[in-house]
Amino acid sequence: MKVKSGDMVFPGDFLAVSEELLPSEGTYDDNGKIKSLVVGEVERDDKNKSIKVISRFSTPPVLKTGTRVVGEVIDVRGQRALVRIHGIKGSRRALATYFVGGVHVSQAKKGYLSKLTEAFRIGDIVEAKVTRVMGLDGIDLQTSGRELGVIKAMCTRCRHFMELNSRDEVKCPNCENREKRKLSINYEG
Numbered sequence: 001m002k003v004k005s006g007d008m009v010f011p012g013d014f015l016a017v018s019e020e021l022l023p024s025e026g027t028y029d030d031n032g033k034i035k036s037l038v039v040g041e042v043e044r045d046d047k048n049k050s051i052k053v054i055s056r057f058s059t060p061p062v063l064k065t066g067t068r069v070v071g072e073v074i075d076v077r078g079q080r081a082l083v084r085i086h087g088i089k090g091s092r093r094a095l096a097t098y099f100v101g102g103v104h105v106s107q108a109k110k111g112y113l114s115k116l117t118e119a120f121r122i123g124d125i126v127e128a129k130v131t132r133v134m135g136l137d138g139i140d141l142q143t144s145g146r147e148l149g150v151i152k153a154m155c156t157r158c159r160h161f162m163e164l165n166s167r168d169e170v171k172c173p174n175c176e177n178r179e180k181r182k183l184s185i186n187y188e189g
Contacts, residue, residue, distance in 0.1 A: 026053030101139035119182035
């Protein structure tokens, strides 16, 4: 079945293959299959070889490239930190579903970073920018900008929130522990 402009689709509906068209607003690529991310109407652009789904309803915000998000670091291992995305910065509405994004060590900060644990720890609250969306669990994030990074850090010893100590270091007011982080200029400490 070939979808055409004006067709009504629902989240997860198959729209096209990625060899035929490029995914755009309201869509995502799921292993070469372009699917709808929202309830809405299909808009095919055969000239530019793209397809999008426009929601005509008041729907929750949708993650897309360039969107700034706020989330909690849930795992840090090897080359990747996993972030449970809680919401889009500046949006009052909750996301439609549960999203987890990843920050690769090369996208954590500008310059060399020997260990990802010098940028993030489990429990930290971060602000990040979406760099790629490939389905519900294929979200790449970046924190290398000045306004991006950890905005609230937790002590790894006693789990209290930490205070700003220097440009890239936080200090626990409870146990005096000091740790390095990739801090946002908007750090709340």
